[in-house]
Amino acid sequence: MMLRIPLNLGLLLLLCAGGATALAPAEATGAPCGGLWARCLESKCCATPELTCYEKDHRYAQCRPTGNCRPGFHHEDPVQTPWSCVVLTSPAPAPGPGPAPPPAAPAPPAPAPAPAPAPAPGPAPAPAPPPPPQQCVDKGQHCVDWAMAGECEKNAAYMHEFCMKSCNLCGNLFTNSEEGTAAAPAAAGDGSSNHAAGSSNAIDSSLRGGR
Incomplete structure (x- = not known):
């Protein structure tokens, strides 16, 4: 009896240790x-x-x-x-980032620039000055005699350029009426006739005195 008790106690201890080991996993x-x-x-x-x-x-x-x-x-x-x-x-993974925010709305397009105002019209150009009045003169010393001899019609190209005054091409500078225009050659003709008559009388008188 004395020997059986320690053996049973040792067996019990072994069984408990084995059971604890088996339960650990x-x-x-x-x-x-x-x-x-x-x-x-x-x-x-x-x-x-x-x-x-x-x-x-x-x-x-x-x-x-x-x-x-x-x-x-x-x-x-x-x-x-x-x-x-x-x-x-490893430590538990940290929670990932949340969903990305939606993209921002595109900026509105810039307003188109206002059209530039049309330039103000400049001053109108000054009208060209009128041509200087043409001098109505006779450029030849015999224009009066040629005009009285009818050269204004016979030789119009020359007389109208060099004898404007004698050919009565000056308008109001010489005469404004047809009567004056017609009278000038007549008066000039009368003077010429008188001058010719005087010359003839002088020649006749000299001839008589000589006789």
Whole structure:
């Protein structure tokens, strides 16, 4: 009887240890992701994207703020063993950016420039000055005699250019009436006749006296 009790107790201890070992994988499989400072050796995940599961050693891992793990000893640890800070799992991905905003409406086209006003009309050009009045003169010293002899009609091309006054081509400068135009040659003819008659009388008188 004395020997059987220790054997039964040892067997019981072995059975309990084996049962605990057999149940460990099942618990690890269903372990939820832990929060800040929670153990994560079994789950190898953390509950929020801001946390990462860092390994201290092969027996302990902890969810710590991402980037907050320094390899070596930490004075605040109750068990002073160095941290390896091996990342057992990547942090949960951060939520992606929201949908892109719709494109902005195109700017309205710039208004067309107003047409330039038509230039104001400039002053009208001044009318050309009238040609200077033509001088109505006789350019030859015998124009009067030639006109009285009828050369204004016989030799019109020459007389109308060089004897305008004697040919009565000056309008009001010489005479304004047909009577004056006709009278001038007549008067000139009468003078010429009188001059010729006087010359004949003088010649006759000289001849009689000579006799």
